[in-house]
Amino acid sequence: MSPTPTRRPYISRTSGFASGADSPRQVLDECIAAIEQWEPSVGAFTVIDTQAARDAADAATKRWRNNAPLSAIDGMPVGVKDMIDTADMVTGMGSPLYDGYTPRFDAASVQGLREAGAVILGKTVTTEFASSQPRGTRNPWDTARTPGGSSSGSAAAVGCGMLCGGLGTQVVGSILRPSGFCGAYGFKPSVGSINRGGSLDYLSQSVTGTIAASLADAWGMARAIAERVGGDPGYPGLTGPLTLPPPQRPVRLALLRTAGWPTLAPAARTSFEAAVERLRQAGVAVVSPEANDALAAVEAATTEAQPMTMAINAWEWRWPLGSYAARDVSALSPSARERHERSLAMTQGEYAGLLAKRAAARAAYAALAAEVDAVISVTASGAAPLGLETTGNPIFVVPGSFLGAAGVSLPVLNDNGLPLGLQVLGFPQADAAVFAIAGWIETALLG
């Protein structure tokens, strides 16, 4: 077991920039020092460009000195999941089919980050096409374990201080699960909240989101992007204050067990139940499905969220998997080939039926919004599993993806000393409210 990495403080790393108590260059140099310490054993990056990052950090440092920052996250060292186009760095998609591929232009989220002054330090490892095949990154809390996926590199890098924030994407559990496994804060926005242009995962449940060393940074990054490039076309995009929404005490929370409940490890369950008890002691009503029909309906509508999500994704992968297979099927992992074969066995009619079931589940979830302020759960059945062959079971986080909901992972639980996330799910297009509640919960549990 590797030494436990130093946890970064639960405050925004940019919070000292305005006063001059801290500077982008200083924070960047800390990240680079962490990279020297951790990257050889963790392998979170596909590209690191310290020189460009130092230049960008110095420029940001000057802007803060001149009282002219470009945004609240100006100068924050960040990484970009290697599914997302960058004009100045290879974008490899976790696949040999994209070896050496350098896009001509930034993706929307990267354009937004650059316009906000963020310092792009590198590209972070993704599983193959942000799906299931891992690409070797290790968990900094225990390098014998997976960091989770598919946003493996962003979560691992943030988890050991190599980055203050990273971009991720989630269609099943690819932000909240690895954030929980690596002790980072994860934000999976509502469907449509952040413009996915130039990120090659145009699946109907997919979102671009953030993984960061504090709740404030996870929010600040996402909000800065949406302010500049909006949400997916047709959506207003993430709205709310430009810095972390103030904490809001919830009146009622729903405890979503999901289909994963029987798989929950004993120590993880103990940790979660202690947190729930603490919230109850703080006066929050935490309701269970036995006591609430709307919640019971959501549990019922999401019991099959994982197999339905896998089937929806399979159909939506007909393209580009068909084109990838036409070019070189041997360059696809066995799991990608299997998904391609599965997609070929499906029909438009089956897919339409799945969309209808998903819409019904979302309607059930919308009804729950009238009864509770948010939903809580865990991000996984326990600590990150040993081994690098899989990224772990997404069973606790797939309902949030299926429902299109906003979700946050708070690194406040543990499984025998290894990190586990408390999942806070909100309601679609009400992402700021989730942060307000998550901020209150964090303080209630840790403060």
Place this chain on the structure above:
Amino acid sequence: MSPTPTRRPYISRTSGFASGADSPRQVLDECIAAIEQWEPSVGAFTVIDTQAARDAADAATKRWRNNAPLSAIDGMPVGVKDMIDTADMVTGMGSPLYDGYTPRFDAASVQGLREAGAVILGKTVTTEFASSQPRGTRNPWDTARTPGGSSSGSAAAVGCGMLCGGLGTQVVGSILRPSGFCGAYGFKPSVGSINRGGSLDYLSQSVTGTIAASLADAWGMARAIAERVGGDPGYPGLTGPLTLPPPQRPVRLALLRTAGWPTLAPAARTSFEAAVERLRQAGVAVVSPEANDALAAVEAATTEAQPMTMAINAWEWRWPLGSYAARDVSALSPSARERHERSLAMTQGEYAGLLAKRAAARAAYAALAAEVDAVISVTASGAAPLGLETTGNPIFVVPGSFLGAAGVSLPVLNDNGLPLGLQVLGFPQADAAVFAIAGWIETALLG
């Protein structure tokens, strides 16, 4: 004025393949002969690959002989708008920023066409980024005139028999307007009906569609694509029979004047009113807004469709225009630079307000569906304008884009002998019904 091109018959060019009366190779050779005749003066293509096309046509010819065609459009010679990725041909986006850009993989629509056996003969000219800046293509009916845009090359090539069909995209009027100007059949699907993956125009009103030499080919191409790669993720995709839906006599049609009515050229108006009169004589009720409140509400809700569409598009172009400008602003046309500046002056809040107005207009249109079977109008104020500086006014076709409706352009009207389209608009996700009605209308007017 150039000689009037030979109109292709109003039947599918693949209709003789099954019997052996015709063959893909024979049809392709006719297209290549037309290219030799017309392309020097029309300039519809950015890439032509006759050798690859002949190989593909020969393979298709064999499949038909063996009674094993891949689809109803197996062997059809088609072109691909140069906004849409092709793995074997440069994809130039009508911009020097994409000079020499060769994607590694096909777009979804191209993958679908290839899997269906279509013969990809070349890439067709698009205006810059499928927006307003023309790229030199001329109208085959009069080479002093624009072919319309942005799907300029596909419409011009089909209009003079260089292709049996071409892919287009429409966010304002880029399929129906050029189809009308060039005497081709155009199909703008409902929003979401055809998978746009790999076509760089992810705007909320944008669709991939078809321009073809017959209604059957326009439908067959689109349906073959959707069967194989579906619609946009989250949409079931175009459904219905694999070949042209049988004609369906409408009971009631709405005559949508649009904000363009005062601009309608006298001869175009005479041609349209004669068509309306003929439909009335055939027993179809054609209702006007004075006589129908639901239609009046749609007219009112779409009066500003054009400025609202331009504002929606401007915001949605923040990316990638911001990245293009960051790379080389001088490579953008003045109109693209103007759109970029306009986008920078907008806010998320303004955009959200526009989305709400559009949603209200779509609700008004949905109410009209209870009262009429379809909507008719013209595709433009008259014949294609003289000159190549603009692609003409989209005022008659922008309401269909704004409403997200399915639309067909039938080449059955004229303005002093030059082609003009009769626009038939249906209701979202009911594309097959529009073809059934358009087919009946075509026969009623020409048969």
